[in-house]
Amino acid sequence: MRIGELSRRTGVSVPTIKYYVREGLMPPGELTSPNQASYGEAHERRLRLIRALLDVGGMKVADIADVLAAIDDRERPLHKVLGAAADLLGGANTEQDDPEEVAARAAVTDLISRRGWQTYESSPAAADLSRALAAMARLGHGAFVEVLDDYADAAEEVARADLAYVDRQVAVEDMVEGVVIGTVLGEAVFSSLRRMAHVDASAKLYGTDGPRERKAK
Template identity: 70%
Template sequence: MRIGELSRKTGVPVPTIKYYVREGLLPPGELTSPNQAIYREGHERRLQLIRALLDVGGMKVAEVANVLRALDGPALPLHEVLGAAVDRLGATGREHGGTESAAAHAVVADLVSRRGWRTPESNPAAADLSKALAAMARVGHGAFVEVLSDYADAAELVARADLAYVNRRAGVDDMLESVVIGTVLGEAVFNALRRLAQVNVSAELDDTEDPPKRAPR
């Protein structure tokens, strides 16, 4: 298909498609003349993936480029490539020092050890978790660590569901793409489900608890 048809099928403007090609996110089309190129089904699928990561996953163009480089990288054992792809999806930002950060690192290390997770301390997700816990402590919610094991239980269930979905895919390329989709877009799905569940649980609690008494005026 020509670039105009690719634009119509995906809803992505032609100048944006050309920008993605220049930035290395989308492979160039097959030249049929100096000014004409043919784009194939793989281009359409990659373009849809790019838009999903940007629009739903909330990633930046540079972050998407890093993820796609992991997908397109040299042949490695599947587990290593999956790890490389997921590592590129973590949060970024400067880590604050101080007692909160040190305490958060200790909590995360203890959690990983107690659960027997085969996760190296250098894993970016461990750093992201430490940052989040330290930030919560700084705003007066350090007690959140008391429910961290419950969150870890839920995370294991979600991780098993993620990998079960990935293992349904036949080819390595499909598996890698599924990990990215499951991590980025799956996070959006899970967060939406979580909000729905919170509304439901809140309503259930309202049904079973006495309404709070107002102080007399």
């Protein structure tokens, strides 16, 4: 297909497609004449992945380039691709060396050790968790660390579901792409499900004729 058709099928403008090609996010089309190139299904698939990582995953173009490089590296083990994608989901490094931050980092280190997780304490995910716990502590909710294992249990279940989906993919390209989708887009899926579950749980607990209302009657 020509670039115009690729644009129509994906909803991505021609200038944006050319920009992605220049930045190395997707390969150029096959030249059919000095001024014309042909694009195939692989281009369309890559373009849709880029847009998903950008629009749903909230990733920056530079970070997407790093993830796609990991996908295209056939020598890189799947768990390394997973790590590359997960690391790029981390927030900005805004650590503070106050007592709350120190205590939070210790709690995360203990969690990793206690659960025997094969991860490292300096990973972006661990740093994000430490910052979140420290912020909670500063707001008077330091006791949140007491429910970390409940959250970790749920996280392990979700991780197993992610990788079970990946394991169903047959082609190596599909498996590697599945790892990225499960990590980046799965984050958005889980966050949305969690918010929906919160609304449901809150309605059952605090809504009309919930336990607290029944006690008051």
